[in-house]
Amino acid sequence: MVVLIVALCACTTQHEPLNFENSPSTTTAQSSFGTESTVSLPPNISVDASTEQVPGDVVTQLRRDFAENQTYLKQCLLAPKLCDVTRITAPHSPWRSELTQIVHDYSVAHIRSLKDSGVVLVRIDTLNIVDTESAIINACTYDSMVLVDAGATDSTSDDIIFNDAVASYLSQWKLKLDKGKWKWFSWTSSKTKFNVDQCGFIKP
Numbered sequence: 001m002v003v004l005i006v007a008l009c010a011c012t013t014q015h016e017p018l019n020f021e022n023s024p025s026t027t028t029a030q031s032s033f034g035t036e037s038t039v040s041l042p043p044n045i046s047v048d049a050s051t052e053q054v055p056g057d058v059v060t061q062l063r064r065d066f067a068e069n070q071t072y073l074k075q076c077l078l079a080p081k082l083c084d085v086t087r088i089t090a091p092h093s094p095w096r097s098e099l100t101q102i103v104h105d106y107s108v109a110h111i112r113s114l115k116d117s118g119v120v121l122v123r124i125d126t127l128n129i130v131d132t133e134s135a136i137i138n139a140c141t142y143d144s145m146v147l148v149d150a151g152a153t154d155s156t157s158d159d160i161i162f163n164d165a166v167a168s169y170l171s172q173w174k175l176k177l178d179k180g181k182w183k184w185f186s187w188t189s190s191k192t193k194f195n196v197d198q199c200g201f202i203k204p
Contacts, residue, residue: 058129059127059129061182062127062129062135062137062175062182063124063127065175065181065182065183066124066137066173066175066182068088069088069182069183069184070120070122072087072088073088074113074120074145076099076103077106077112077113077145077147078112078113078115079112080103080106080107080111080112081107083103085099085100085103087183088183088184089183089184089185090175090176090178090183090184090185091178093176093183093184093185093186094185094186095184095185095186095187109149110149110150110151111147111148111149111150111162112147112148112150113145113146113147113148114145114146114147114148114159117144117145117146118143118144118145118146118166119142119143119144119145119203120141120142120143120144120145121141121142121143121199121201121203122139122140122141122142123139123140123141123199123201124137124138124139125138125139125140125170126138132177133176133177134174134175134176134177134185135174135175135182136172136173136174136175137172137173137175138170138171138172138173139170139171139172139173140168140169140170140171140198140199141168141169141170141171141199142167142168142197142199142201143166143167143168144166146161146163146164147161147162147163147164148160148161148162149161149162165194165195166194166195167192167193167194167195168192168193168196168197168198168199169189169190169191169192169193169198170189170190170191170198171187171188171189171190172187172188172189172190173186173187174186174187
């Protein structure tokens, strides 16, 4: 499912109802698509900061917003035409421009994720509070969701597999605080592996 989503984190490699593994704490995110996703937030995150001390609530909010962004991104892939990229991307950011183009292209081509076709598991490995409005998160992602060409009808009977690759990859997300919410500014991916879970997730 890579290709268009390599731009999108390797489509088959990145979207969510975020399932952060091995974590006791959870949060529920409600999207405008009418679906609810439960996301596990991993404990023992490595936190670095340029400031001497970072309040715990700042770290908690950053982790929560990152999870909610991932959840909403998955919904965007399920229904590109309903996606509001401003909800999860920072203004005037490279990621807003890129995601806007991807959502447009998917909408025009009737490309979307196939519901219940796989999973997207994301683990935060390190979290760095750069300053009061900037942060960096390094994560590992496993993506087995399938992209289909849904055609012009609502029926799934004529869906054609567009991308069903399974991949895992390391990524770095830069986030900016926008009106009280952490949103994605940009991302880069590295060490992508196909048909291999380099993150070591326990599959649901």
